[in-house]
Amino acid sequence: MTNEKHFGVPPRRRVPASPSRLKFLRPILHRASFVFPITRPPIEDGAVLVAEGVIEDVGPFRLLRRQWPSAQVCEHQDGALLPALVNAHTHLDLSGLAGKVPAQGGMAQWIRRLLAAKERMNGLQLELAHQRALTSMRSFGTGIVADINSSARFAERIVEGTPITRTFLEVLGLQTDSLEQALNRFPERAQQILADGQEEISLSAHAPYTTSAALLREVKAWSGVREKTVPVHVAESEEEIMFLQSGRGPLRDLLEERGLEPDRWSPPGCGPVTYLDRLGCLDRRTLCIHAVKVSKEEIELLSRTEAGVCLCPRSNLFLGHGLPPVGRFLDAGVSCGLGTDSLASNDDLNLFNEMAVLVERCGIDPETVLSMATLHGARNLGLVQRYGSLEKGKRWLAIRVGATDGESIVAAGCRGEVEWVT
Numbered sequence: 001m002t003n004e005k006h007f008g009v010p011p012r013r014r015v016p017a018s019p020s021r022l023k024f025l026r027p028i029l030h031r032a033s034f035v036f037p038i039t040r041p042p043i044e045d046g047a048v049l050v051a052e053g054v055i056e057d058v059g060p061f062r063l064l065r066r067q068w069p070s071a072q073v074c075e076h077q078d079g080a081l082l083p084a085l086v087n088a089h090t091h092l093d094l095s096g097l098a099g100k101v102p103a104q105g106g107m108a109q110w111i112r113r114l115l116a117a118k119e120r121m122n123g124l125q126l127e128l129a130h131q132r133a134l135t136s137m138r139s140f141g142t143g144i145v146a147d148i149n150s151s152a153r154f155a156e157r158i159v160e161g162t163p164i165t166r167t168f169l170e171v172l173g174l175q176t177d178s179l180e181q182a183l184n185r186f187p188e189r190a191q192q193i194l195a196d197g198q199e200e201i202s203l204s205a206h207a208p209y210t211t212s213a214a215l216l217r218e219v220k221a222w223s224g225v226r227e228k229t230v231p232v233h234v235a236e237s238e239e240e241i242m243f244l245q246s247g248r249g250p251l252r253d254l255l256e257e258r259g260l261e262p263d264r265w266s267p268p269g270c271g272p273v274t275y276l277d278r279l280g281c282l283d284r285r286t287l288c289i290h291a292v293k294v295s296k297e298e299i300e301l302l303s304r305t306e307a308g309v310c311l312c313p314r315s316n317l318f319l320g321h322g323l324p325p326v327g328r329f330l331d332a333g334v335s336c337g338l339g340t341d342s343l344a345s346n347d348d349l350n351l352f353n354e355m356a357v358l359v360e361r362c363g364i365d366p367e368t369v370l371s372m373a374t375l376h377g378a379r380n381l382g383l384v385q386r387y388g389s390l391e392k393g394k395r396w397l398a399i400r401v402g403a404t405d406g407e408s409i410v411a412a413g414c415r416g417e418v419e420w421v422t
């Protein structure tokens with residue numbers, strides 16, 4: 001599915017594709033039974049022309065072969081070429097908690113168990129699990145991952161063979177009135193990394209029920225001038241809706257225990273999407289993670305403001321929240337990326353398994369879920385100029401799956417039958 005409103009912008013070219021220059025660069029023509037560009041229908045016996053890591057052309061093999069007779073041909077028969085997947089939401093620093101946090105008892109109870117389990121792990125265990133998680137995601141075809149980081153630990157180096165990572169340092173505090181105050185709880189090094197303005201590191205606000213209005217606004221302002229996306233957990237559980245409506249319920253007890261002083265905070269008396277909009281925090285660079293418990297009006301708000309959504313259906317099922325209204329989001333033109341969330345609320349980090357749930361349980365067609373796991377995710381993270389589809393001018397970051405139609409591609413991906421194409 002292609003949404004013109006969101007995806008109509010042509011990708012910016014990096015290198016001019018003059019024939020003489022391409023000849024000099026010795027382009028490679030990747031040929032497959034099917035090419036899934038995502039922004040247009042699949043191409044049978046398709047090909048992608050690549051030079052120096054940039055896509056120069058996409059189309060039927062015969063046509064491209066005629067146009068580029070000197071290109072080296074690389075065959076990927078009996079399979080399909082797809083853009084690398086974009087996992088738009090996870091928490092790598094929770095990877096060590098796989099299988100350690102039972103879901104029973106509701107959201108507040110689960111968060112309690114999660115925090116206790118994390119405290120029992122040592123730094124080395126968490127770091128090793130983090131690295132294993134990155135490697136496993138790559139093996140499942142994920143090329144880009146958006147990681148919410150609440151530990152302020154940053155990898156010292158890019159590890160080869162792992163996805164491109166966008167890290168969002170998570171801030172919260174119901175009684176925290178400024179970003180400066182929120183960042184003070186992090187080590188100086190983390191603050192310095194943010195101040196340095198690296199492309200791959202920015203900010204996330206945890207959720208409207210844990211973050212003050214002033215802090216939400218400041219995070220959005222900080223990110224806005226840097227043209228960065230702000231991920232926020234939104235409308236995940238009934239407990240969250242109850243707390244925002246009335247200031248009561250199990251989440252209030254949890255916040256009290258954590259010293260977040262919910263009694264000094266005024267509930268907005270509305271749903272979280274409406275609340276973000278009232279604060280001026282809902283726009284095309286806001287990424288609403290989960291969005292399960294949203295009203296019809298809030299779906300319209302998301303559409304009107306062009307805010308992105310990241311759906312994590314298996315995590316929602318694990319925690320007993322039900323499934324998000326994905327069909328209604330798509331009908332309203334809302335850009336819906338997919339995420340696995342962390343291993344604390346999911347069996348694995350294979351994004352194809354999220355796609356399978358949306359196909360089997362929500363009746364979404366397989367080609368649409370493939371576009372959600374690639375193009376929508378890249379758009380929502382502000383990376384659509386470079387990634388998310390196989391289009392002229394974008395980076396060559398692609399996978400081969402040994403199947404040729406949407407449904408069998410999702411099934412093969414669930415079995416881990418994915419290869420990287422270089």
Ligand SMILES: [Zn+2]
Pocket residue numbers: 089090091148233289341342
């Ligand atoms: Zn999350």
